[in-house]
Amino acid sequence: MPPPHIIVVGGVAAGPAAAAEAARADPEARVTLYEQGPTISYGACEIPYYVAGALESAESLVAFTPERFRKERGVSACIEHRVEEIDPERNHLFVRNLRSDESHRVRYDKLVIATGAKPRVPRIAGVDAENVFPIRRLDEAEALRNYLDRHPVRHAVVIGGGYIGVEMAEALVERGVRATILEPQGGLLNRYLSPSMRRRFEEVVLARGVIIRDESAEGLDVGTDGRVRAVHTDRGEKIGCQAVLICIGVVPDTALPLAAGARLGSSGALAVDDSMRTNLPAIWACGDVVEVRRVIDDRMVHLPLSPVAFRTARVAGRNAARRGRGRPQRFGGVCDASAVRVFGCEVGVAGLREVDAFDAGIDCTSVEITHTSRSSRYPGSSPITVRLVGERGSGRLLGVEIVGSDGAALRTNVLVPLLHAGARVKDLLELDLVYNPPIAPPRDPLLIAASALAKKIDAPISRGGARGR
Amino acid sequence: MPPPHIIVVGGVAAGPAAAAEAARADPEARVTLYEQGPTISYGACEIPYYVAGALESAESLVAFTPERFRKERGVSACIEHRVEEIDPERNHLFVRNLRSDESHRVRYDKLVIATGAKPRVPRIAGVDAENVFPIRRLDEAEALRNYLDRHPVRHAVVIGGGYIGVEMAEALVERGVRATILEPQGGLLNRYLSPSMRRRFEEVVLARGVIIRDESAEGLDVGTDGRVRAVHTDRGEKIGCQAVLICIGVVPDTALPLAAGARLGSSGALAVDDSMRTNLPAIWACGDVVEVRRVIDDRMVHLPLSPVAFRTARVAGRNAARRGRGRPQRFGGVCDASAVRVFGCEVGVAGLREVDAFDAGIDCTSVEITHTSRSSRYPGSSPITVRLVGERGSGRLLGVEIVGSDGAALRTNVLVPLLHAGARVKDLLELDLVYNPPIAPPRDPLLIAASALAKKIDAPISRGGARGR
Numbered sequence: 001m002p003p004p005h006i007i008v009v010g011g012v013a014a015g016p017a018a019a020a021e022a023a024r025a026d027p028e029a030r031v032t033l034y035e036q037g038p039t040i041s042y043g044a045c046e047i048p049y050y051v052a053g054a055l056e057s058a059e060s061l062v063a064f065t066p067e068r069f070r071k072e073r074g075v076s077a078c079i080e081h082r083v084e085e086i087d088p089e090r091n092h093l094f095v096r097n098l099r100s101d102e103s104h105r106v107r108y109d110k111l112v113i114a115t116g117a118k119p120r121v122p123r124i125a126g127v128d129a130e131n132v133f134p135i136r137r138l139d140e141a142e143a144l145r146n147y148l149d150r151h152p153v154r155h156a157v158v159i160g161g162g163y164i165g166v167e168m169a170e171a172l173v174e175r176g177v178r179a180t181i182l183e184p185q186g187g188l189l190n191r192y193l194s195p196s197m198r199r200r201f202e203e204v205v206l207a208r209g210v211i212i213r214d215e216s217a218e219g220l221d222v223g224t225d226g227r228v229r230a231v232h233t234d235r236g237e238k239i240g241c242q243a244v245l246i247c248i249g250v251v252p253d254t255a256l257p258l259a260a261g262a263r264l265g266s267s268g269a270l271a272v273d274d275s276m277r278t279n280l281p282a283i284w285a286c287g288d289v290v291e292v293r294r295v296i297d298d299r300m301v302h303l304p305l306s307p308v309a310f311r312t313a314r315v316a317g318r319n320a321a322r323r324g325r326g327r328p329q330r331f332g333g334v335c336d337a338s339a340v341r342v343f344g345c346e347v348g349v350a351g352l353r354e355v356d357a358f359d360a361g362i363d364c365t366s367v368e369i370t371h372t373s374r375s376s377r378y379p380g381s382s383p384i385t386v387r388l389v390g391e392r393g394s395g396r397l398l399g400v401e402i403v404g405s406d407g408a409a410l411r412t413n414v415l416v417p418l419l420h421a422g423a424r425v426k427d428l429l430e431l432d433l434v435y436n437p438p439i440a441p442p443r444d445p446l447l448i449a450a451s452a453l454a455k456k457i458d459a460p461i462s463r464g465g466a467r468g469r
Numbered sequence: 470m471p472p473p474h475i476i477v478v479g480g481v482a483a484g485p486a487a488a489a490e491a492a493r494a495d496p497e498a499r500v501t502l503y504e505q506g507p508t509i510s511y512g513a514c515e516i517p518y519y520v521a522g523a524l525e526s527a528e529s530l531v532a533f534t535p536e537r538f539r540k541e542r543g544v545s546a547c548i549e550h551r552v553e554e555i556d557p558e559r560n561h562l563f564v565r566n567l568r569s570d571e572s573h574r575v576r577y578d579k580l581v582i583a584t585g586a587k588p589r590v591p592r593i594a595g596v597d598a599e600n601v602f603p604i605r606r607l608d609e610a611e612a613l614r615n616y617l618d619r620h621p622v623r624h625a626v627v628i629g630g631g632y633i634g635v636e637m638a639e640a641l642v643e644r645g646v647r648a649t650i651l652e653p654q655g656g657l658l659n660r661y662l663s664p665s666m667r668r669r670f671e672e673v674v675l676a677r678g679v680i681i682r683d684e685s686a687e688g689l690d691v692g693t694d695g696r697v698r699a700v701h702t703d704r705g706e707k708i709g710c711q712a713v714l715i716c717i718g719v720v721p722d723t724a725l726p727l728a729a730g731a732r733l734g735s736s737g738a739l740a741v742d743d744s745m746r747t748n749l750p751a752i753w754a755c756g757d758v759v760e761v762r763r764v765i766d767d768r769m770v771h772l773p774l775s776p777v778a779f780r781t782a783r784v785a786g787r788n789a790a791r792r793g794r795g796r797p798q799r800f801g802g803v804c805d806a807s808a809v810r811v812f813g814c815e816v817g818v819a820g821l822r823e824v825d826a827f828d829a830g831i832d833c834t835s836v837e838i839t840h841t842s843r844s845s846r847y848p849g850s851s852p853i854t855v856r857l858v859g860e861r862g863s864g865r866l867l868g869v870e871i872v873g874s875d876g877a878a879l880r881t882n883v884l885v886p887l888l889h890a891g892a893r894v895k896d897l898l899e900l901d902l903v904y905n906p907p908i909a910p911p912r913d914p915l916l917i918a919a920s921a922l923a924k925k926i927d928a929p930i931s932r933g934g935a936r937g938r
Binding site for chain 1: 512514515523774775777801802804805806808815819844846847876881883885886887892896898899900901903909911913
């Protein structure tokens with residue numbers, strides 16, 4: 001039997017990780033990766049810091065060139081090659097070389113789809129103008145940075161106040177550009193933070209001169225030079241600006257597998273089982289194109305985050321390289337942990353907020369406490385606010401939101417094993433977390449919050465006395 | 470039935486916590502606390518920062534004065550009262566008022582012993598000289614700080630290179646005093662770090678001009694002014710100095726309960742069950758005087774650390790206040806987590822090192838990796854070294870040592886829930902730890918280490934092929 005040909009489609013993060021894992025798992029296999037863009041294996045999450053200038057060159061975001069990837073990982077990476085069609089019946093791909101514009105047919109034994117996600121772009125007038133920048137790919141980031149370097153941009157409008165939106169606003173401010181964020185969905189990071197926590201974060205952003213407007217963009221006013229000069233909002237306002245950044249999230253890029261008959265899940269992303277297999281024979285998928293199981297409420301979610309992409313990629317790559325030996329590797333799901341740091345303020349979240357728990361039909365309660373990051377009297381100690389959610393009855397820990405500085409976001413990770421294990425809030429109180437005045441206070445903010453929440457969970461419910469009647 | 474009288478002996482950390490918990494649990498109880506010193510409820514762990522000058526006044530270390538403690542916690546705290554004898558048959562205490570030098574008898578219904586630990590002092594000539602300072606109590610710290618303020622101390626010898634020793638060396642350096650640490654047991658923090666990790670930490674300490682000598686003090690050379698002017702070592706050397714700090718650890722202060730018939734455990738500290746009860750009727754104990762169960766190897770250990778003191782205190786206080794209702798509260802044990810930060814270098818440890826595992830008869834293996842604290846290309850990223858130990862066969866996670874900066878020690882806490890739960894090294898790989906370039910790299914150092922260790926645990930053993938024959 002000739003060695004199998006494993007093909008990976010997509011070269012940003014999950015694709016290269018899956019390809020490298022497959023080559024590692026089966027050193028005899030021939031592993032090929034196709035990427036339609038000019039670059040593989042880059043840190044898309046570092047784009048805001050590249051735009052800000054904290055990272056010098058676009059090359060510094062690139063982990064592997066195709067040459068190094070072949071040499072060090074044993075994978076043939078073909079850039080500027082677009083996979084246009086999958087024929088799952090015959091195990092064929094149709095691939096177009098974008099440089100020569102020639103198309104050819106390639107046979108695969110196993111296929112891994114890592115087409116990722118693409119930025120959501122609002123369908124409004126003027127969105128194709130020269131100074132409108134969706135922020136997703138490295139070339140788009142380079143275009144933005146070049147534009148900012150060469151044009152007198154004094155004010156930019158960021159459409160969308162999620163993670164990328166606030167990071168880009170920080171990047172603009174660090175470059176001396178004034179920024180306005182348009183976020184009509186209820187404030188910054190509204191998909192991640194409860195209203196009270198959101199306000200704490202917004203205070204920091206506002207203090208740095210960023211304007212936050214509860215409005216959506218209805219159209220862009222393009223001048224005779226082909227550049228946007230103002231944004232029209234749904235409140236009838238006109239915001240003058242010299243650049244527009246589109247940061248309203250991403251959608252899984254499912255067109256290719258969908259056309260081949262792949263099934264989508266309830267989240268709209270590609271459905272895979274816990275071995276990262278699609279419904280099509282010999283086809284796996286990973287990264288931002290797939291949906292994953294959130295262990296806390298068993299819901300399938302689309303979570304376009306780098307660590308999730310790498311984890312699913314390793315499972316997909318490993319399983320695609322399996323030749324019937326042993327059991328396939330399983331992906332254990334996520335607890336939906338993520339973090340961001342902007343203007344020195346850290347945000348870390350994991351699991352469910354109250355609103356998510358209610359959504360999942362889980363009866364919950366919560367506390368919000370503020371404590372110090374180090375011994376209160378130690379220099380450099382700063383406030384950390386922890387919001388903790390637990391299930392009534394079972395006392396199970398459901399989720400956490402943290403806002404602060406000085407290790408606020410890293411503390412989220414302490415709760416990740418507990419959320420994965422379905423631990424109770426009380427279990428947190430049994431942990432001997434480290435104490436040292438320059439590192440953490442005698443009782444960590446996490447423990448202060450857990451103690452308050454455990455008391456609240458144990459207390460009889462007062463709302464109308466529904467219980468025990 | 471009149472309300473019970475609950476007496477707590479010892480007022481530094483565990484005592485006040487137990488007393489406050491007892492008063493909270495049974496608001497009708499009369500709660501009295503006796504402390505032989507002049508102060509209650511202070512942060513002994515903050516003493517090095519007070520000596521360094523980072524914390525202004527000794528008062529800033531005190532959480533509660535007796536007045537505030539009575540008012541806010543409902544506990545009568547009697548300072549300068551020494552409990553001299555316990556009569557467990559008659560539920561009596563003999564208490565001496567050190568100011569009036571009068572002794573009286575007091576009846577208790579429940580007693581909580583929180584006499585803590587006292588510094589180990591070497592039995593060498595000159596140890597009682599004016600400029601020799603054991604570092605444990607607040608008054609000793611004040612004496613040292615006053616001495617350093619008033620005398621031209623250019624060089625001080627720190628006897629002992631554990632946590633307190635290295636913290637005091639840092640405090641001296643920050644005051645402009647040169648420091649020599651004498652540590653004959655195999656380098657700094659040898660009770661906590663493996664040799665290779667120790668060397669990384671020592672490099673930082675040495676770089677700040679501290680001298681580390683592998684020698685023990687055999688005697689102190691006292692001048693006619695009653696002050697030490699040199700330390701004689703076991704190598705026959707004579708180290709000139711103007712002050713000596715004694716930091717060779719502490720021993721549980723068990724004299725009082727021992728005389729009353731209390732049993733000691735295998736560690737030499739007071740034995741208690743998991744409800745913090747001693748073998749004597751109606752007597753509980755907590756804090757630095759007791760031993761606790763280390764969950765990883767089920768060994769009883771003496772762990773004089775503040776978070777452990779607070780946890781045992783809450784259990785002891787709560788259970789002492791119980792009037793037969795409900796089940797007693799249980800102490801869940803420790804995983805032996807601790808941390809220190811000196812000269813900007815953080816050390817965090819939890820669980821067992823290889824040497825401890827071998828000691829406990831556990832077959833283990835380990836890895837040591839160095840990775841970055843943030844995205845490698847992000848400014849402020851710095852190296853973090855993680856040493857991870859796992860059990861062969863079961864794959865269980867046994868322990869971790871971390872040395873580095875920028876969140877090195879806080880990362881220890883992520884493993885604490887896993888160590889408490891007896892999780893496998895592989896379970897760590899299933900965690901979606903947070904990623905954001907300014908906070909953590911795409912794969913956290915913990916995951917890099919876990920991945921390497923999991924591979925090593927799964928690999929066939931090569932040493933002589935002992936397995937499978």
